[in-house]
Amino acid sequence: SQTIHQWPATLVQPVGSPLSLECTVEGTSNPNLYWYRQAAGRGLQLLFYSVGIGQISSEVPQNLSASRPQDRQFILSSKKLLLSDSGFYLCAWSVPGLVAGELFFGEGSRLTVL
Amino acid sequence: GQNIDQPTEMTATEGAIVQINCTYQTSGFNGLFWYQQHAGEAPTFLSYNVLDGLEEKGRFSSFLSRSKGYSYLLLKELQMKDSASYLCAVSDSNYQLIWGAGTKLIIKP
Numbered sequence: 001s002q003t004i005h006q007w008p009a010t011l012v013q014p015v016g017s018p019l020s021l022e023c024t025v026e027g028t029s030n031p032n033l034y035w036y037r038q039a040a041g042r043g044l045q046l047l048f049y050s051v052g053i054g055q056i057s058s059e060v061p062q063n064l065s066a067s068r069p070q071d072r073q074f075i076l077s078s079k080k081l082l083l084s085d086s087g088f089y090l091c092a093w094s095v096p097g098l099v100a101g102e103l104f105f106g107e108g109s110r111l112t113v114l
Numbered sequence: 115g116q117n118i119d120q121p122t123e124m125t126a127t128e129g130a131i132v133q134i135n136c137t138y139q140t141s142g143f144n145g146l147f148w149y150q151q152h153a154g155e156a157p158t159f160l161s162y163n164v165l166d167g168l169e170e171k172g173r174f175s176s177f178l179s180r181s182k183g184y185s186y187l188l189l190k191e192l193q194m195k196d197s198a199s200y201l202c203a204v205s206d207s208n209y210q211l212i213w214g215a216g217t218k219l220i221i222k223p
Contacts (some may be wrong), residue, residue, distance in 0.1 A: 043118065043213030044157075044201070059210075090156055102147070103211070105156035 002027035006091040006106035013113055019064075019078040021109050023091030026072065031093040033074040034103065035066055038088040050074060051096070086113045116140045118214035120202050125220045126192055134187045134200050134217045142207020148176050148187045149201040151216065157201055160187070189219075197221045 006023040013019060025031050035047040046059045048066035056066050063082060067075045074091055091106040117139045126132040138146070145164040149157035163169055163178035163185060175188040187200055199216040206212055 041122075041215055043215045044203075044211075045213075046210065102159045102162065103149075103157075105158070108154075108156045110154075 002093075002104065004091065004093055004104055004106045006089075006109055008109060009107060010110045011112070013081050013111065015083055015113055016080045019076070019081055019085070019111070021076040021089055021091070021111075023074040023076075023106055024072055025074075025093045028072070028093070028095070030071060030096045032096055032101075033068060034092040034094070035074065035076045036090040036092060038090060044090070047076070081111075081113045083113050086111055116204075116206060116212045118202055118204060118212055120200075120214040120217045122215070123218045123220065125222060126189075128192055128194060128221055128223050130192050131188065131190050132192060132219065134189070134202075134219065136185045136187070136202035136214060138183050138185070138202070138204045138212070138214075140204045140206045140212055143180060144205035144207070144209055146176075146178055146185050147203045147205070147211070148185075149203065151199045151201055153198070160200075192221050194221050194223070 003026045033050045036044045037047055038044050048056055048058055050056050050068045053068055064078050089109045092103040094101040094103050120136045147162050148160040150160050151157040161169055161176035163176050166178055166180055168177045173190045178185045199218045201216045202214040203211045
């Protein structure tokens with residue numbers, strides 16, 4: 001069976017510090033991978049998605065970046081965090097080739113920037 | 115612009131039935147999803163509608179009317195564990211998911 005895991009679950013970071021969130025998927029090959037951010041009272045905001053190694057599409061211009069160094073690994077990074085980066089970050093995967101497929105989410109990472 | 119509207123919060127009684135509505139205006143339509151999200155947790159998939167009509171899955175049903183840009187999620191025989199947020203999402207012409215802000219459902223004994 002397929003599983004998705006992301007970490008860390010929670011982190012508190014000062015403004016201007018770097019960020020690295022990691023996500024790995026097991027049990028499937030070449031998944032579509034996504035990073036979302038969820039702010040209180042707002043819908044999920046797609047940040048990045050990837051259909052393959054090294055292929056990253058950015059949906060929102062910001063100080064965040066994403067990388068996919070391996071088929072089932074997706075990393076969200078920032079060189080310098082802003083207060084507005086606080087939120088609940090979710091990694092997700094979907095079956096490759098299904099254009100309107102179900103998303104499977106990781107446990108989420110709650111980031112507080114102080 | 116693209117927009118998904120759903121009520122912010124609803125309250126219902128254990129054992130009762132509740133209907134959560136979702137209206138959408140998107141550039142194109144390739145299906146509508148409902149997800150359940152418990153506080154502090156990740157969303158989990160509930161249903162997918164791409165054709166008009168009702169899809170039933172146990173205590174949960176989801177309805178779609180494409181001509182009206184409207185869907186609802188129907189929860190029967192409510193249990194305390196159904197207390198959660200329910201997210202409506204539409205796949206647009208580019209197969210990107212547009213998400214509503216979610217409806218927080220509070221179940222009272």
